[in-house]
Amino acid sequence: MRVAVLGATGLVGREMIGLLEERDFPVDELLPLASPRSAGAEVLFRGRPWKIQAVTEQSFEGVDLALFSAGSGPSRLWAPLAARSGAVVVDNSSAWRMDPQTPLVVPEVNGKAALRHRGIIANPNCATIQAVVAAWPLHREASLSYLGAVTFQSVSGTGRDALEELEGGARAVLSGEEPVSSIYPHPIAFNALPHIGTFDDDGVSEEEWKMVRESRKIMDLPDLAVSCTTVRVPVFRGHSEALLLQFSSDLSPQRAREILCAAPGVVVVDEPALARYPLARETAGTDPVYVGRIRRDTGREKTLALWVVSDNLRKGAALNAVQICETLLEGGALRP
Amino acid sequence: MRVAVLGATGLVGREMIGLLEERDFPVDELLPLASPRSAGAEVLFRGRPWKIQAVTEQSFEGVDLALFSAGSGPSRLWAPLAARSGAVVVDNSSAWRMDPQTPLVVPEVNGKAALRHRGIIANPNCATIQAVVAAWPLHREASLSYLGAVTFQSVSGTGRDALEELEGGARAVLSGEEPVSSIYPHPIAFNALPHIGTFDDDGVSEEEWKMVRESRKIMDLPDLAVSCTTVRVPVFRGHSEALLLQFSSDLSPQRAREILCAAPGVVVVDEPALARYPLARETAGTDPVYVGRIRRDTGREKTLALWVVSDNLRKGAALNAVQICETLLEGGALRP
Numbered sequence: 001m002r003v004a005v006l007g008a009t010g011l012v013g014r015e016m017i018g019l020l021e022e023r024d025f026p027v028d029e030l031l032p033l034a035s036p037r038s039a040g041a042e043v044l045f046r047g048r049p050w051k052i053q054a055v056t057e058q059s060f061e062g063v064d065l066a067l068f069s070a071g072s073g074p075s076r077l078w079a080p081l082a083a084r085s086g087a088v089v090v091d092n093s094s095a096w097r098m099d100p101q102t103p104l105v106v107p108e109v110n111g112k113a114a115l116r117h118r119g120i121i122a123n124p125n126c127a128t129i130q131a132v133v134a135a136w137p138l139h140r141e142a143s144l145s146y147l148g149a150v151t152f153q154s155v156s157g158t159g160r161d162a163l164e165e166l167e168g169g170a171r172a173v174l175s176g177e178e179p180v181s182s183i184y185p186h187p188i189a190f191n192a193l194p195h196i197g198t199f200d201d202d203g204v205s206e207e208e209w210k211m212v213r214e215s216r217k218i219m220d221l222p223d224l225a226v227s228c229t230t231v232r233v234p235v236f237r238g239h240s241e242a243l244l245l246q247f248s249s250d251l252s253p254q255r256a257r258e259i260l261c262a263a264p265g266v267v268v269v270d271e272p273a274l275a276r277y278p279l280a281r282e283t284a285g286t287d288p289v290y291v292g293r294i295r296r297d298t299g300r301e302k303t304l305a306l307w308v309v310s311d312n313l314r315k316g317a318a319l320n321a322v323q324i325c326e327t328l329l330e331g332g333a334l335r336p
Numbered sequence: 337m338r339v340a341v342l343g344a345t346g347l348v349g350r351e352m353i354g355l356l357e358e359r360d361f362p363v364d365e366l367l368p369l370a371s372p373r374s375a376g377a378e379v380l381f382r383g384r385p386w387k388i389q390a391v392t393e394q395s396f397e398g399v400d401l402a403l404f405s406a407g408s409g410p411s412r413l414w415a416p417l418a419a420r421s422g423a424v425v426v427d428n429s430s431a432w433r434m435d436p437q438t439p440l441v442v443p444e445v446n447g448k449a450a451l452r453h454r455g456i457i458a459n460p461n462c463a464t465i466q467a468v469v470a471a472w473p474l475h476r477e478a479s480l481s482y483l484g485a486v487t488f489q490s491v492s493g494t495g496r497d498a499l500e501e502l503e504g505g506a507r508a509v510l511s512g513e514e515p516v517s518s519i520y521p522h523p524i525a526f527n528a529l530p531h532i533g534t535f536d537d538d539g540v541s542e543e544e545w546k547m548v549r550e551s552r553k554i555m556d557l558p559d560l561a562v563s564c565t566t567v568r569v570p571v572f573r574g575h576s577e578a579l580l581l582q583f584s585s586d587l588s589p590q591r592a593r594e595i596l597c598a599a600p601g602v603v604v605v606d607e608p609a610l611a612r613y614p615l616a617r618e619t620a621g622t623d624p625v626y627v628g629r630i631r632r633d634t635g636r637e638k639t640l641a642l643w644v645v646s647d648n649l650r651k652g653a654a655l656n657a658v659q660i661c662e663t664l665l666e667g668g669a670l671r672p
Contacts, residue, residue: 167510233569
């Protein structure tokens, strides 16, 4: 099995390569790809260095599986070409997510959709993945009619430069200096920016539309009502979300806890009296979607409030992509 | 006019004294009070130092107006005594807020309620004040039926020790060390804590109940549906809130902007395409409630989404208290 990783030097690309090793995915040959700027560097995989190559039209010949995490532009350009070369592409960008021909997959929710691919499978947005992993098992019990989400998103979702901008900004503020911002439109250190992606004419951000549209597609609930405000916060790694889930039938917090404790990919941390609830700092570097503060909403009937935290680089990106690869392998939808 | 300030050494107490000077409140004699631990220190007011005295049963004799910001315990103890001595107490703690005899006042919303006091007037919770200042003028136009709030609250709401804990924690993380937490149950630096106040048996926090109950009382909407999740974020000063407001009649974002532009105490910052929206870092130290990202909610009918930011020590605490004093003075409800 020849496995290409496009964007091998990025935060998500490195996590992908690490997870392929950690989960013992049957890689015979790893092909780390990147822009010409990053070519020549090396990545470690199974204890030895693999040279990063610049992506070209020939890169995907003989490749079985290609994991992409290089942004929408490169995905639009290279994914169709890789698919025509016979590779199955698992793409972490937003380029193909809402394409009707492209499955948008969270294995815990709609893994089977991956098997109906036409060469490209889209990995959903980080904030959406953790929301649907938590919402789906509850939907199966009580039929979800509304999803309200307000997000507290870490800077690692933006990339390595954003980690440096938060670190540098925090150092500046602590030294009594003005923080500089170039990645974000305003300083992120000790601040909260309600701005992820560009805004449409109605003032809704790209990231908010991703939550609305992707959650509907993944759960196959085209009429699901979704409210969303997405906010960048000064956290390095791990997205937190305050969710409201309204159901067609009543669902008690206790029953929701039972369901979530048994749900794949979910860990319930819900003892608020002992100050136990999911926290971004503690979940960084781990795999699960953590759910806590499960309670009846004070405002709406048949509604639960939840606090959902996950590592945006793992389940929110690289892990979900590798799980899609595993689903394909198990379902016989990868060329062996 | 003799004006006492109980809690004169705290973050809010200092802001109160600063605002009495800045707004030229007719103070003839300032009486800064604190616990015996802080007695003997001095505060600056109108260019000269005033000695802080330990609060005793005799402290309020001859006092016309007493601003309290020393927590619920001292307020329960001293406020009735001060009122019996003839002072009007404006209390920033939660001790008297839900007492049916005690007006709970945001001057832009229900200033007249202050004039019906029986000696104690309660200053609402910080997060609630900025929400109702934004919601009220829109309610008057279109009749509010639902308030959904998720908060991003700064550490200054907890007090000076919390500022130090955030600063120290951030320095530790940036040095590769484990941050220490004693004020908060978990490190606040580079984290998001969904925990403000204690939790009830159903998992709802005190701070969340404050938003629910206080907003109903201030706006005199006892049946208002209110959802709330309150979260502490690593911001020094300034609370941000993602609000959803559902109305009985349709209200366009453009009309809401017009109303809010004309509303007292509100500044609209709403040009998302130019990356202009309210930000905690920029609002720190200023008076208004800033509103931006005014848009139709993607999830609910007749619902607007807003991003509301204000300085929790100013409008969220000290400024609102001083405005209550001004309301009393103008309404002839203070002994001259």
